[in-house]
Amino acid sequence: xxxxxxxxxxxxxxxxxxxxxxxxxxxxxxxxxxxxxxxxxxxxxxxxxxxxxxxxxxxxxxxxxxxxxxxxxxxxxxxxxxxxxxxxxxxxxxxxxxxxxxxxxxxxxxxxxxxxxxxxxxxxxxxxxxxxxxxxxxxxxxxxxxxxxxxxxxxxxxxxxxxxxxxxxxxxxxxxxxxxxxxxxxxxxxxxxxxxxxxxxxxxxxxxxxxxxxxxxxxxxxxxxxxxxxxxxxxxxxxxxxxxxxxxxxxxxxxxxxxxxxxxxxxxxxxxxxxxxxxxxxxxxxxxxxxxxxxxxxxxxxxxxxxxxxxxxxxxxxxxxxxxxxxxxxxxxxxxxxxxx
Amino acid sequence: xxxxxxxxxxxxxxxxxxxxxxxxxxxxxxxxxxxxxxxxxxxxxxxxxxxxxxxxxxxxxxxxxxxxxxxxxxxxxxxxxxxxxxxxxxxxxxxxxxxxxxxxxxxxxxxxxxxxxxxxxxxxxxxxxxxxxxxxxxxxxxxxxxxxxxxxxxxxxxxxxxxxxxxxxxxxxxxxxxxxxxxxxxxxxxxxxxxxxxxxxxxxxxxxxxxxxxxxxxxxxxxxxxxxxxxxxxxxxxxxxxxxxxxxxxxxxxxxxxxxxxxxxxxxxxxxxxxxxxxxxxxxxxxxxxxxxxxxxxxxxxxxxxxxxxxxxxxxxxxxxxxxxxxxxxxxxxxxxxxxx
Numbered sequence: 001x002x003x004x005x006x007x008x009x010x011x012x013x014x015x016x017x018x019x020x021x022x023x024x025x026x027x028x029x030x031x032x033x034x035x036x037x038x039x040x041x042x043x044x045x046x047x048x049x050x051x052x053x054x055x056x057x058x059x060x061x062x063x064x065x066x067x068x069x070x071x072x073x074x075x076x077x078x079x080x081x082x083x084x085x086x087x088x089x090x091x092x093x094x095x096x097x098x099x100x101x102x103x104x105x106x107x108x109x110x111x112x113x114x115x116x117x118x119x120x121x122x123x124x125x126x127x128x129x130x131x132x133x134x135x136x137x138x139x140x141x142x143x144x145x146x147x148x149x150x151x152x153x154x155x156x157x158x159x160x161x162x163x164x165x166x167x168x169x170x171x172x173x174x175x176x177x178x179x180x181x182x183x184x185x186x187x188x189x190x191x192x193x194x195x196x197x198x199x200x201x202x203x204x205x206x207x208x209x210x211x212x213x214x215x216x217x218x219x220x221x222x223x224x225x226x227x228x229x230x231x232x233x234x235x236x237x238x239x240x241x242x243x244x245x246x247x248x249x250x251x252x253x254x255x256x257x258x259x260x261x262x263x264x265x266x267x268x269x270x271x272x273x274x275x276x277x278x279x280x281x282x283x284x285x286x287x288x289x290x291x292x293x294x295x296x297x298x299x300x301x302x303x304x305x306x307x308x309x310x311x312x313x314x315x316x317x318x319x320x321x322x323x324x325x326x327x328x329x330x331x332x333x334x335x336x337x338x339x340x341x
Numbered sequence: 342x343x344x345x346x347x348x349x350x351x352x353x354x355x356x357x358x359x360x361x362x363x364x365x366x367x368x369x370x371x372x373x374x375x376x377x378x379x380x381x382x383x384x385x386x387x388x389x390x391x392x393x394x395x396x397x398x399x400x401x402x403x404x405x406x407x408x409x410x411x412x413x414x415x416x417x418x419x420x421x422x423x424x425x426x427x428x429x430x431x432x433x434x435x436x437x438x439x440x441x442x443x444x445x446x447x448x449x450x451x452x453x454x455x456x457x458x459x460x461x462x463x464x465x466x467x468x469x470x471x472x473x474x475x476x477x478x479x480x481x482x483x484x485x486x487x488x489x490x491x492x493x494x495x496x497x498x499x500x501x502x503x504x505x506x507x508x509x510x511x512x513x514x515x516x517x518x519x520x521x522x523x524x525x526x527x528x529x530x531x532x533x534x535x536x537x538x539x540x541x542x543x544x545x546x547x548x549x550x551x552x553x554x555x556x557x558x559x560x561x562x563x564x565x566x567x568x569x570x571x572x573x574x575x576x577x578x579x580x581x582x583x584x585x586x587x588x589x590x591x592x593x594x595x596x597x598x599x600x601x602x603x604x605x606x607x608x609x610x611x612x613x614x615x616x617x618x619x620x621x622x623x624x625x626x627x628x629x630x631x632x633x634x635x636x637x638x639x640x641x642x643x644x645x646x647x648x649x650x651x652x653x654x655x656x657x658x659x660x661x662x663x664x665x666x667x668x669x670x671x672x673x674x675x676x677x678x679x680x681x682x
Contacts, residue, residue, distance in 0.1 A: 144527075151490070151527040186485075186492040191544040191579050195568045196537035203532040223575075227536045227568035233604025234564075237630035237641040238532050263574025269610045289578035300578040 001341065002304065003325040003332070004058070005139075006176065006222055006258050006282030007066035007107075009096055011053040013045045016095065020074065023088065027080050036091055046095070047102055053286055055106055061304050063283070067325075067332065068096050069110035069141050073189055075180035078148035082116040082123055089114035089127050097135035108335055110139040110176065113164070115146040117153065122163035132171050138331040139220075140168070142175040144201050149184030149193055156201055156219075157208030165214050172330050174218035174256070177201040190288035198226025202255065206239055206247070211254040218254055218328055220280060224261035224270050232273045248275065256328055258282035259303045259320065262289055267306035276316040280324050281307060342682065343645065344666040344673070345399070346480075347517065347563055347599050347623030348407035348448075350437055352394040354386045357436065361415065361429065368421050377432055387436070388443055394627055396447060402645050404624070408666075408673065409437050410451035410482050414530055416521035418456040419489035423464055427455035430468050438476035449676055451480040451517065454505070456487040458494065463504035473512050479672040480561075481509070483516040485542050490525030490534055497542055497560075498549030506555050513671050515559035515597070518542040531629035539567025543596065547580055547588070552595040559595055559669055561621060565602035565611050573614045589616065597669055599623035600644045600661065603630055608647035617657040621665050622648060 019039040026032035054066065070092035077085055089112050096109040111131035113124040131137035142164065145151050154160040156177070168175060182193035198221050211217060221228065228235060236247055244250045256278045261267050270279060283303045293300045307320055326333035360380040367373035395407065411433030418426055430453050437450040452472035454465040472478035483505065486492050495501040497518070509516060523534035539562050552558060562569070569576060577588055585591045597619045602608050611620060623644065630641045639646055648661055667674035 149492070151525055153527070155527055184492055186494070186496055186545070187541060188544045188548055188579075191547065191576065192537075192541045195540050195572060196533075199536050199540075199568065200528060200533045203529045204527070206532065207529055224571065227540065227571065230565065230568065230571035230607050230610060231536060231602060231604075233602070233607060233634065233641050234630055235532065236636075237603055237632050237634065238529075240632045240635075241630070261572060261574070262578055263572075263614075265610050265613050266571050266574060269571060269606050272606050273604075289575055289582070291578050291581045293574065293578065294581075295577075300574050 001064040002062060002281060002321045004063050004066045004282050004285070005220065005280045005325050005329070006260055006284045007054060007068045008071045008284065008287060009068060009092070009099065010071045010286050011049045012071065012095060013041050013049055015039060015041050016091070019091070020088065023084060024079055027084065036087060039091060041095065043098070043102060046098055050099055050103060050107070055103065057285055058106065061302055063304065064106070066107050067110050067139060067329065068099060068107040070096055070112040072141065072178050073181045075112050075141070075143060076148065077115040077143055077146035077180060078117060078183055082114065082119045085116045086114040086127065093127065093131050093135065093137070100136065105339070108332055109135055109137045110141060111135070111137045112141050113143070115143050117147045121161055124164055125167055128164070128167055132173065136335065137173070138329045138335065139173050140175045141178045143179055144177055144197055144204070145179050148180060149182035149187045155204040155208070157204050157210045165217050169214055169216055172216070174220055174328050176220040176222055178222055194223055194288070195226040198223050199228055202226065202228045202235070205251055205255060206235060206244065207242065211251065215253070218256065220256045220258060220328065222258045222260055222282065222284065224259060224266060225257040225274070229257065229270050229273045252278050256280055256324070259307055260284045261306070262300040262303070263293070264306050264309060267303065267310050271310045271312050276312060276319050277324060279320050280328065281321045342405040343403060343622060343662045345404050345407045345624050345626070346561065346621045346666050346670070347601055347625045348395060348409045349412045349625065349628060350409060350433070350440065351412045351627050352390045353412065353436060354382050354390055356380060356382050357432070360432070364425060364429065365420055368425065377428060380432060382436065384439070384443060387439055391440055391444060391448070396444065398626055399447065402643055404645065405447070407448050408451050408480060408670070409440060409448040411437055411453040413482065413519050414522045416453050416482070416484060417489065418484055418487035418521060419458060419524055423455060423457040423460045426457045427468065430455035434468065434472050434476065434478070441477065446680070449673055450476055450478045451482060452476070452478045453482050454484070456484050458488045462502055465505055466508055469505070469508055473514065477676065478514070479670045479676065480514050481516045482519045484520055485518055485538055485545070486520050489521060490523035490528045496545040496549070498545050498551045506558050510555055510557055513557070515561055515669050517561040517563055519563055535564055535629070536567040539564050540569055543567065543569045543576070546592055546596060547576060547585065548583065552592065556594070559597065561597045561599060561669065563599045563601055563623065563625065565600060565607060566598040566615070570598065570611050570614045593619050597621055597665070600648055601625045602647070603641040603644070604634070605647050605650060608644065608651050612651045612653050617653060617660050618665060620661050621669065622662045
């Protein structure tokens, strides 16, 4: 089977965005704040938004299951305070949960957290617990820059983040390290901020000994790892100068890369450079790049085509498509086994 | 001949750093500010610092000429005000000029600018004029983030930068877009900030119509273009969604990438994806990654080895080594012709 470990609910019914806009408009004006109960989205609306979009494309492309989380660019943790983020995260996570209940064979949820700049990371734990214990989430998305492009938080190696890591270890769930919208005019959200964050997160891990403190902690770095595989020699060299162990030993028991790289040469580099055990299939569909490549006449984000054409053998391709996801996301594996898959 | 378009004076005599540390220590205390005349570095000291380092390695590797600019991480435009940056830039540029006079066959200078966060970019023009007209500089380094990792300046497409572009066009000189030290704990300088800035700068150009205003403006994006070539499909797709022309037409008359990518698969990707006319040989030696790759037993930054092994024909390799540099740096070409080269 083919598991796409990186899907966001980018196609939620319009009512969600309308509610969020009301919430944002009411910032600083509590009386105007909309209640979560004022958001009404029916199961039929959810069904239609999925069947005509993600599920249609999954069927066309032959993808079986998507790890499905709230729309990354809409997390916008920089907006409002913790209460705002908390309400918003709860709403978004509930929708992904409902999608997973409507399409249990095709979607399994991953949670966004109610992060807020400068707020104790432990405040995220109740939502995390609910999502894992009640909603069956198999992973979280962790935003290394809740400020939205101003990078005011501590690096991921800082103890600030440890409450989240402790819970991740307890539940044995990975985190995809994924920023949200940039509110810094220097950084285009999907063309710069996302990729920069991937590279930044990797380097924060490289310079630290985080995984000595948390040997079973697992991070998935999306978008093919940002600039990391292309500059693998640079990172190997920097680690060597810092007297760190080789990257395989220092980071690759804990860090994994997805295949959201939207052309053949990029996937070829990824599979050439990064050990196959550390590559997980993903497309981030329907996401940042929705068009058809005039050079191939296929969707840019139809990453399965690139993996099919990559120089890997069938056993390795199976790891990329399924085996690694089952290993890195044990709760996903358990859910699949419970379904007899 | 082989021209390395990306070398910094990272090996300047210790007196330079001592002077800079005095300058930094005197911030806010004008009476303690050291005078430029208190810095004494003899020609013999310059000669030794070059002969035992860059020139030795250039000879070992068979490189003929380096475009030589002040140490990037030492520019540190975020330190002090314009006066501090101005004095510091003048000192550093003079040293590179002196190196070029001592070794005219091997080094030709490129200038750092006295940038300072929030200060009018036009304040950089006098130093730029001096460096081009009196010192024979053939290019500048332009820091897109003088704040040092806080990204408080406007994007490169903003009119803030136009005074510099107007002078670049007048002199027909390119700018290497190169940040300096990160003072943001999130960003490791050479492992994250440099690469992020490369990606960010490219995307700032992609989303804008800067090169419609300046059709002959030329930017060299170092470190192999950050994440750009690896994600070339993503950038093609984003440009398409923004209704921009194809990247070749939209950006590749004006943007060029160097070969500072420190492993074979990275250079192979670069030469596979980016048109050969847009690739310029460089090593950034002696720079961020100084060690020997245990996998190859050669220096990580001996990028000539990767270019030699890349799948390009002799004519294409000549463009990468020399032809493109002569075209993108017309003042370099003129200086070489004047030397009969």
